[in-house]
Amino acid sequence: MDRDRSAAPLWRCPLCGRTFAARNQTHTCAEVGDLDRHFDACAPQVRATFDRIVAVLQDIGPFTVLPEKTRIAFHVRMSFAAVMPRRKWLSGHLVLDRRIENPRFTRIETYSPRNILHAFRIASPAEVDDEFTVWLAAAYRVGEQRHLTG
Numbered sequence: 001m002d003r004d005r006s007a008a009p010l011w012r013c014p015l016c017g018r019t020f021a022a023r024n025q026t027h028t029c030a031e032v033g034d035l036d037r038h039f040d041a042c043a044p045q046v047r048a049t050f051d052r053i054v055a056v057l058q059d060i061g062p063f064t065v066l067p068e069k070t071r072i073a074f075h076v077r078m079s080f081a082a083v084m085p086r087r088k089w090l091s092g093h094l095v096l097d098r099r100i101e102n103p104r105f106t107r108i109e110t111y112s113p114r115n116i117l118h119a120f121r122i123a124s125p126a127e128v129d130d131e132f133t134v135w136l137a138a139a140y141r142v143g144e145q146r147h148l149t150g
Contacts, residue, residue, distance in 0.1 A: 010077060033067045033068065033069060034067060035065065035067040035072065037067070038067060038072055038085045039085055041087055042085050042086070042087055042088075043087060043088050045088075045123065045124050045125070046085050046086070046087070046088065046089065046090060046123075047085075048124075048125050049089075049090050049122055049123065049124055049125050049127070049128065050072070050083060050085065050090060051125075052125035052128040053074075053081075053083070053090075053128055053136065056128060056132075056133050056136055057074060057136060057140065060136065060137050060140045061076070061140060061144075062076070063075060063076050063140070063143065064076075066079070070084065071083065071084045072084070072085070074139075074143070075143065076140065076143035076144045077143060077144055077145045078095075078142070078143055078145060079095070079143065080094065080095050080139040080140055080142045080143030081093065081094045081095065081136070081139050081143075088123060089121050089122060089123040090121070090122050090123070091119070091120075091121050092119070092120055092121075092122070093117050093118060093119045093120065094117075094118045094120070094135055094136065094138075094139040095115055095116065095117055095118075095139055095142050095143070096116050096118055096135065096138050096139055096142060097114040097115070097116070097138070097141070097142050098114075098116065099116050100118060100135070102131075104120055104131075104132075105118045105119060105120055106119045106120060106121055107119040114142075115142065118135070
């Protein structure tokens with residue numbers, strides 16, 4: 001029987017303060033950056049698309065936005081999604097607990113049987129539709145590590 005990892009206490013890196021599900025997890029130990037900097041060279045719809053993703057996630061549950069050097073990660077117990085703003089779109093990925101074949105995913109990489117990266121590219125808030133919202137909710141569940149409890 002799997003123990004409920006979603007209830008275990010988080011480990012906080014003593015240097016950067018970031019939280020992790022695994023003690024001493026390997027990471028780029030750096031302070032988070034400026035969120036707005038990621039959008040400096042972007043068309044307005046790129047920020048609007050990001051804001052739509054944030055709004056959908058806020059309806060799902062609490063999370064942390066981590067503006068890192070090369071990406072913006074979404075984190076609960078673990079990072080479950082990330083985006084990289086480009087001039088006219090967001091490149092990104094969701095971590096799901098099963099493989100979903102869909103032409104909206106540009107690449108799928110299996111890291112473990114229940115941690116499967118699904119890469120995407122979206123260019124407008126309208127693309128954060130009902131289908132994408134279902135995937136965000138599934139990724140959020142992975143971020144909570146609830147997919148490991150049964």
